[in-house]
Amino acid sequence: MRLEFIPVDYDYFDFEGKNFIRLIGRTSKGERICVIDSYEPDFWVILKKEYEDKAPFVAQHIQKVEVKKAGRTTRVLKTEVHDKKFLGRKVKAIRVFVTNHKDAHDIASEIGDMKEIEFRREYDIPIITKYIKEKKVEPLKWYTLEGSLLGEKDFGGIVNSLDMKIFVRAENFSEMKTKNEFKPKILAFDIETDDTEIGKGDILMISVFGSGIKKVLTWKKCTECQNYVDFFRNEKEMIEGFIKLVKEYEPDILTGYFSDGFDLPYLKQVCVKNKIRLSLGLDGTEPVFSKGIIRSGKISGLVHLDLFRFISAVYSQYLQSETLSLNEVAGELIGENKKNFSFEKLSSMSATDWKDFFEYNLQDSKLTYLLAEKLWADIFAMSHIIKEPLFDITRDRMSSHVENYILHNLERFNEIAEKRPVYEDIHKRKALGKYEGAYVLQPVPGLYEDMCVFDFTSMHASIIVSFNLSKSTFLEREGKESYKTPEFLFDGKKSVFYFSKEKGFFSELLEEIVELRKKYKKEYIKDRSNLLKARSNAYKLLANASYGYLGFFGARYYCREAAASTLAFVRDFSKKSIQRMKDEGYNVIFSDTDSVGFQLNGKTKKHTKELLKRINSELPGIMELDLEGFYDRGLFVAKRTAKEGAKKKYALIDEKGNLKIRGFETVRRDWCRLTRNLQNDVLKSILKKGSEKEASKIFKEVVEKIKKREVDLKDLMIRTQLRRPIGEYVSEGPHVIAAKKMKEKEIPVSEGMLIEYFIGENKGRGKRVGDKVFLPDEKADYDIDYYLNNQIIPSVENIFEVFGVDVKEISQGESQKKLF
């Protein structure tokens, strides 16, 4: 038979000791389908140079290897001798096929002491990645599938164990180049509980939202409730109802927001309590949670997607949101928020309270669903480009994405993959110190007019490409044809590193990534489709993460020398650009890593743009300097502790009146609203008017308001993240004290939470700020002196200092007036 098929989820199983891959997807008619494909597990053995002519002999020897383990005997099935490359070097390699992927590691260990063998590789790549790499059946791509329908008895009766209609044994896949759209069936869900701690409380309700479905399932009684509420006799039946609903809806994706960490494990715990199984899997299995710090819940046969995970790992850098709460993220991305419901009511709920609670619960699922739809293009593009299944795409961090991209493209270079660092490697790598980073120019405090900013496009990536920096191209000494880094301090020693001019796969792949990013960005500008934008973004993310990957201790292609060399070039180009702009008669004000900001000094914008063109024609490789923008004014302040200018802190205004504020308290979430708003208003006023006159009025008004206790407590709340368990803090800052208070009051506190508190008057109880910490619902008068001296004055002091104005005098003047 032949049909059109798109793989969505990948899994594997053993049958008669062999590995088989199970693909779950859809046909072009929209039917859910299970495809079984065979896979021959293998790994590579690389021979030492001097034993290359012994390859057939070594292969023969390996062929006989057997490992007995857990009552099972693993054999080498066959061996093949190949000419391959490893880290760009030509090698003689033996491809070793084994009975089971799980045993590749054991066989590799068994032959580890053979003197002819230099390396053993690729036994540590996950089976699904190897399968996709080998068979080229890539996620979310359409294929014409040839195969045969499975019978009742095939593969131990898989047809009956899996809740699905079509089962096919694959014989051949051919990619359909023209077809590339896919809209998955998504179901979002969310639970509400009476205790936030997993395993402690009951699940009161479960909401689901999908195309053509919106429901709240509950066992709480409520007469005259919304028609989307389904009532059950008890918690157990509600959960069974949920499982049934998911099965009948047949989603490709079941999505939640923080469902890896809350909804799914909570459901599982409650099932244990009720002595039922959370059999969401198409094969009737329960979700399986991976080990590790962040646990991921895998449901067999469908994709469980935790949107929070994807957003926090990959997407958050595009967001303005200060927290990644569903409310804030949904507000930003889809312009809709959570419903209000106060959880204090839980102990005594009226009928209308339940009504509100159901609506609240449903809204969370709705927001999650809308977010999934919104982010689908990005997730789809990532999965396409990186060639990993949705489950992993939505949970992996950027380092894994970069690495998987490399792994899936190595074959074009005839390369055998490097091994993953083992624990000892990681330990060693982490013990090595930091290497010198980028250059930041210290500005002179002041208000500057007629400014312009240039910055290098994807600076690190373009340097890696232009100078071929990577593990495989790093040379121990100068070669005939090699790139030379500027001299720099490396581990306390003046060093110069050399990299081969013969293109390595790392820089070649990165160059492609940069090119593809340019291409899709151009296409997107012509045809503003979500998919083109998502593609362009995905390539941009990969390009930007590639440098970090080189220096990341967990990377297969970790190369500290290449990472440090990249930064040596970054510093070199940065300083050269600064000098160049000075030489051209501009007044350079600031610079950070890849940017240079300067005053035009009477030169025209046209002249400046032409200079930029000239500079670009002189830059090597794919390096490119870009016009970031022209600005009417820019404000730079001194550090609080010293007279000198503060780095990474500035405010610019363009001709349209748009502000660009960096580093100031305004953009920091651990300062109270009042301070942030005041500083923002002060900056805006100064940049618009070019003087501080009006700004000082604004300041005086706020000082008055504070002193008269007219400020809303809401605007005085300080929010600080609790980044570790309370007990692990060496130093007890105010937010830790606030967290302890919360714990005493049995308000749930957990790592990663934003702790909210204000500073109130607390006569004579210690002199730490922490001794004056109050939680939002505690009654206390706010501490006028604290908010004056530790919040608003510090936030504007250095700004007014630029104009020679002492705000302390102003504020004291105000208090004098008040005294009179």
Added chain:
DNA sequence: GGAGTTCGCATACC
């Protein structure tokens, strides 16, 4: 026990 200094911590920039 107060002033000065160092250190821990959170958050920002690129």
Added chain:
DNA sequence: ACAGGTATGCGAACTCC
């Protein structure tokens, strides 16, 4: 453990007399 280094600035905790 889950990309890197550079930087500011608060408040606690220490040092010193």
